[in-house]
Amino acid sequence: MSARNELVKESATEMARQLRAKEVSSRELVQAQLDLIEAAEPRIDAFLRVSGDQALDQADAFDKRLAAGDTDGLPELAGVPIAIKDMIVTKGIPTTAASKILEGWVPPYDATVIEKIKAAGMPILGKTNLDEFAQGSSTEHSAYKPTHNPWDTDRVPGGSGGGSASAVAAFEAPLALGTDTGGSIRQPGALTGTVGVKPTYGGVSRFGAIAMASSLDQIGPVSRSVLDAALLQELIGGYDHRDSTSIPKPVPPLASAAREGMRRDLKGLKVGLVKELGGEGYQPGVEARFNEGVKLLEGMGAEVVEVSCPHFPYALAAYYIIMPSEVSSNLARYDGMRYGLRVMPQAGVEQTAANMMSATREAGFGDEVKRRIILGIYALSAGYYDAWYGSAQKVRTLIIRDFEQAFEQADVLVSPTSPTTAFRFGDKMDDPLAMYLNDVATIPANMAGTPAMSIPAGLSDDGLPVGFQFFAPQMRDEVMYKPAAALEAALQEQWGGPVFKDLKAPWLDGHVSGTTK
Numbered sequence: 474m475s476a477r478n479e480l481v482k483e484s485a486t487e488m489a490r491q492l493r494a495k496e497v498s499s500r501e502l503v504q505a506q507l508d509l510i511e512a513a514e515p516r517i518d519a520f521l522r523v524s525g526d527q528a529l530d531q532a533d534a535f536d537k538r539l540a541a542g543d544t545d546g547l548p549e550l551a552g553v554p555i556a557i558k559d560m561i562v563t564k565g566i567p568t569t570a571a572s573k574i575l576e577g578w579v580p581p582y583d584a585t586v587i588e589k590i591k592a593a594g595m596p597i598l599g600k601t602n603l604d605e606f607a608q609g610s611s612t613e614h615s616a617y618k619p620t621h622n623p624w625d626t627d628r629v630p631g632g633s634g635g636g637s638a639s640a641v642a643a644f645e646a647p648l649a650l651g652t653d654t655g656g657s658i659r660q661p662g663a664l665t666g667t668v669g670v671k672p673t674y675g676g677v678s679r680f681g682a683i684a685m686a687s688s689l690d691q692i693g694p695v696s697r698s699v700l701d702a703a704l705l706q707e708l709i710g711g712y713d714h715r716d717s718t719s720i721p722k723p724v725p726p727l728a729s730a731a732r733e734g735m736r737r738d739l740k741g742l743k744v745g746l747v748k749e750l751g752g753e754g755y756q757p758g759v760e761a762r763f764n765e766g767v768k769l770l771e772g773m774g775a776e777v778v779e780v781s782c783p784h785f786p787y788a789l790a791a792y793y794i795i796m797p798s799e800v801s802s803n804l805a806r807y808d809g810m811r812y813g814l815r816v817m818p819q820a821g822v823e824q825t826a827a828n829m830m831s832a833t834r835e836a837g838f839g840d841e842v843k844r845r846i847i848l849g850i851y852a853l854s855a856g857y858y859d860a861w862y863g864s865a866q867k868v869r870t871l872i873i874r875d876f877e878q879a880f881e882q883a884d885v886l887v888s889p890t891s892p893t894t895a896f897r898f899g900d901k902m903d904d905p906l907a908m909y910l911n912d913v914a915t916i917p918a919n920m921a922g923t924p925a926m927s928i929p930a931g932l933s934d935d936g937l938p939v940g941f942q943f944f945a946p947q948m949r950d951e952v953m954y955k956p957a958a959a960l961e962a963a964l965q966e967q968w969g970g971p972v973f974k975d976l977k978a979p980w981l982d983g984h985v986s987g988t989t990k
């Protein structure tokens with residue numbers, strides 16, 4: 474067992490410090506992560522592909538740069554390895570969105586966020602699993618395999634970004650990137666005890682993020698600490714002319730807000746408890762941890778008020794019109810002509826382009842994706858457009874107004890992230906509505922384009938992690954980082970360490986001291 478292996482349990486910020494102090498090399502760090510990935514994957518299945526050789530090459534390049542003293546302009550997380558949701562394109566590394574329809578496609582370019590990660594000398598460990606095209610809340614809709622929750626491998630890690638969340642929770646990677654259209658970073662964060670952030674819409678470039686529902690999609694960080702997430706969001710954020718919805722403003726000062734929060738003084742901060750996000754349908758253990766978190770915020774000087782967002786209960790229904798409408802349009806490009814899979818029509822069927830396209834789409838898309846394409850085409854069809862899509866857009870406007878009014882009464886809003894803790898495989902697969910209800914508390918932020926994040930709030934009575942959600946006003950992401958870091962610090966003092974100290978992780982055996990072998 475090498476002392477380097479111990480590092481896998483550290484935060485990304487601590488890894489970065491040790492790299493700069495030359496206490497460890499990026500190659501050693503990457504090797505320790507690759508060893509752990511090998512040990513964990515048989516139980517976790519977080520990765521669709523591990524890019525070990527490339528990661529080691531990237532680590533060597535960074536180590537050379539450090540040795541040459543060429544560190545000008547490098548961000549704080551430089552040299553720290555990262556895992557990437559397979560919804561984000563990576564040049565030369567196959568990218569599938571966990572769909573059969575993209576099988577064999579190797580992107581000829583990098584997403585903007587990947588260019589930034591590479592420029593920072595951050596080795597890419599691999600591509601993580603997800604529900605096909607990011608559509609789902611459990612990772613069971615991946616066309617390849619389900620991902621397991623490190624807290625209980627008989628349970629789901631949430632979704633769609635269950636791979637990124639589980640990789641970070643199982644110590645396979647210190648950091649990951651996800652995409653969040655309705656909660657796919659935050660809900661898996663809640664279910665795995667990780668930190669997950671959906672930045673302001675337009676705050677992080679979507680260039681190179683495979684489109685699901687373009688007016689809702691956003692790339693964001695997954696980590697084991699609030700400060701790590703802040704540093705990663707600063708690194709990937711900022712204006713990009715290749716994304717027409719990118720906001721031409723500088724990234725807010727997130728890391729300094731997190732560091733300020735760690736001093737645990739919240740005097741003058743008004744926290745709004747969203748009345749509509751709680752109560753019926755929320756597991757008692759989830760509500761209990763949430764209420765304790767609110768008390769801790771109060772104990773640090775925050776003033777807590779109740780706010781009402783009367784249209785939030787309609788967010789889920791409106792989302793399931795707007796999102797599938799955009800899905801049906803975005804996924805029209807997978808036609809067998811341009812990317813990945815091509816299936817020729819069966820013998821006896823006329824060998825036309827149209828028949829090839831339907832054979833490819835029939836074989837290449839899974840049931841959930843097909844369900845949403847059909848819903849979307851229906852909602853957008855002539856005669857139904859106003860009744861469905863038009864009404865849903867009106868609800869969206871009302872949700873935006875709810876946020877605006879709430880932010881007149883409070884600086885930051887809070888709620889549980891997800892109504893329940895991690896559920897068992899198969900529990901919700903036959904009941905799409907039960908699956909969709911996972912996102913009741915996360916979807917409003919996507920509808921309004923506002924930033925939101927989930928941090929671990931402890932364990933429910935069932936021993937499984939609970940998520941605590943913060944919402945901030947648009948382009949004011951720093952406003953949520955401060956109380957999130959404060960609550961994280963207060964909770965960790967109570968627990969005597971991060972929530973992960975209670976995680977039983979047999980795959981760490983022989984890698985980290987205190988375990989067997």
Ligand code: GLN
Pocket residue numbers: 607608609610632633652653654655656657658685796912
């Ligand atoms: N679980 C939600 C859905 O199924 C959210 C997906 C996402 O954020 N990508 O649509």
